[in-house]
Amino acid sequence: MSTTFVIKKGLDIKLLGCAEKTVVDLNAERFAIKPPNFLGCFPKVLVKEGDYVKAGTPLFYDKYRDNIVFTAPVSGKVEALKRGAKRRLLEIIIDSDGKNEAIDFGSSNINNLKKEDVVDKMLKSGVWPIMRQRPYSVIANPNDAPKAIFVAAYDTSPLAPDFDLIVHGQGEAFQSGLDVLTKLTEGTVHLNVDAAKTTSKVFLNSQNVQINTFSGPHPSGNVSVHISKIDPINKGDVIWYLYPQDVLTLGKLFMHGKYDSTRVIAFGGSEVKNPKYFKTFIGASIKNMISGNVTDGDNRFISGNVLTGDKIEKDGFVGFYDSLVTVIPEGKHHEFIGWLLPGFSKFSFSRTFPSWLTPNKKYRLDTNMHGGTRAYVMTGKFEKVFPFNIYPLQLIKAVLVEDIDLMENLGIYEIDHEDFALCEVIDTSKTEIQSIIRKGLDLMRLEMS
């Protein structure tokens, strides 16, 4: 066991409504796969309304990488193809028949597998999209040879799901998944755990992987932080990454030959009456989660956490990569001279409000911006929540002027927009930093392809 990597910079935002450690069946009736969840993917649809699908039936493929197909997570009937502006495909909604019939892709002896066999089965079954790559955070290219694969076994974002609870009792499937991963790279498969929070033997007793221990505030759970400390990305490097529930799905694919999209989703937030975990499948409708379980009023439903999650509607669906649904109040209200009053119930990272005197207090935060957008004025703040050897403000400015060389030199390959989420939260000038960084990453990806 190597030494613990201590992350000093960052911020744990303590929110009300952490999910209780109980798991109940969700029994969702509708599921959806949302093409916008997959960065850089241009969907070409393969099914139409009324078609019957099984778990593993292809729904659509990526126009520019047609070997990457996206399949149905459950069996049932295609209920609708929801489109948005300019006929952009937003959701493929499936009415589940509750039987969960799945296509049999054939089980395998994992020890005898070669990389091509693994890739082939993952692509055919639609499991491949679980594998993402750094840089750019897009779905990995099956033809690449990554220098390592990273699995983050813990999450430090606000109200994060407890992966120890989620993988409980599934040691065999998890180990199978890890064994499959070792076939995909010549380098090391890293399993990153938290020094204090990770206690599950499923993680700590894993074989054939290098276990690295971290401690510190968010974003110490982010993949970029792990990569930067263990095997930094240089220009031209590719690292693949995935999360514990993805590893379980991978393991079960090769053990049983079927696409098992089981997910345990944490449901939390200050507006949730009984926050708990729900067992369901990828893309579940949140209707059963929120019925009778959410306070009245104008609420914001988020697939994911409050920092990086997507806004969904009351009748929306959990995103492909998300293990958490958060419900917080909307903040459409005016406050009389709020910038002048002491503001004892407000949360601030800066010490201009009294919140720094009560660091363990849990907050009920809403979506109010607390001010208008300005030019960048304050300096030295982002560095306090950005644990990388990168100048955050200078990188943001390089992206804004689209200076490709400067972006490269300042380390754009080493980060993802989720790493800037805390910078965006504490930003005095209220700018859309994650969106800016995302544009920068997309620009680099197009330039380098």
Next chain:
Amino acid sequence: MKVLRKFIDKQKPHFEKGGKFQKFHSAFDSVETLFFVPDKVTTSGSHIRDAVDMKRTMIVVFIALLPALFFGMWNIGYQHFLSLGGPTDHWTMFFYGFLKMLPIIIVTYGVGLGLEIVFAQIRNHDVNEGFFVSGLLIPMIVPPETPLWQIAVAVAFAVVFGKEVFGGSGMNIVNPALTARAFLFFAYPSEMSGDKVWISEMADTFSGATPLGDALVGNFDTMPSAYEMFIGIMPGSVGETSVLMILIGAIILLATGVANWRIMFSVFAGGYIMGLLFNLWGLNEYMRMDAMNHLLLGGFAFGAVFMATDPVTAAQTKNGMYIYGFLIGIIAILIRVFNPAYPEGVMLSILLMNVFAPLIDHYVIESNIKKRLKRMKLVLKN
């Protein structure tokens, strides 16, 4: 509040697109957001935001300036009555200074904010809060008897050429308050320096020289003691005399994290070390003056705490801040002691380093870039 909110909501449509007063939208918006935090919610990225915004940051700096402001107002009165024969009761002296400062403050904010609103409207932006603080800084660094029309012209120059032509708040290269001061200094020199300007309406027979002015001509007989320098009962601009009041402001700025301690510390360190170097050289009595006095006299402490720490114009990298602050301290004392034309060097030193700050940052970032390239080269070798 509800009455005010309803009133604003009723008037708002007139200022939106298509309304009668659409042209004055920025001005209306700046007044509305002064009374009410906007009800905008997050639409992209993080769903929650910190409660702090630019208004909150600026009000902290404003509050940090108040101790020096109020002491300075009293001091103007004290110096005036001292020159006439003897001081009177404290309230009379304070109100004398208050009434002297009020027109200057009103003119500064009126001209400055007026121009900011015009530029914001032309660009269709919100009015930025930058002038909130600059508007209080400028009255605190000019002689109390400065004609109001000169102040108006200087403020206009600073806002237009010091800030707006570069893109407004956050884009300027030089400190706007110091730009206004420098404009006054070079355009109307006789009203800005010498021994007649620092005491308000003083008797002709009284010497109104500041201690720095005296030191430059070699007159050390009436030099105040270190204690007097610290408290600040001597001729000078409103903000600069009392190091004690400035220190209170510095504590407020540092405790709330609004100003960066690295800059403050480096400026003082640089000034002190330059003073020590001059002590070693010891060519004339000015050079032999105790290095600590340099930190207590003139606008050094005020500049170090409130001017050099302006985040937009200072260096923006950690290591850059040390270099930037240190050079400000060194050059300020250098100008003071060597140059017979400028008894005070802080203003010019800060303006000079404002121009060099991007260069300092550039080289600090270059070293980060070089480390990244070196790491890549090491990997390629293996």
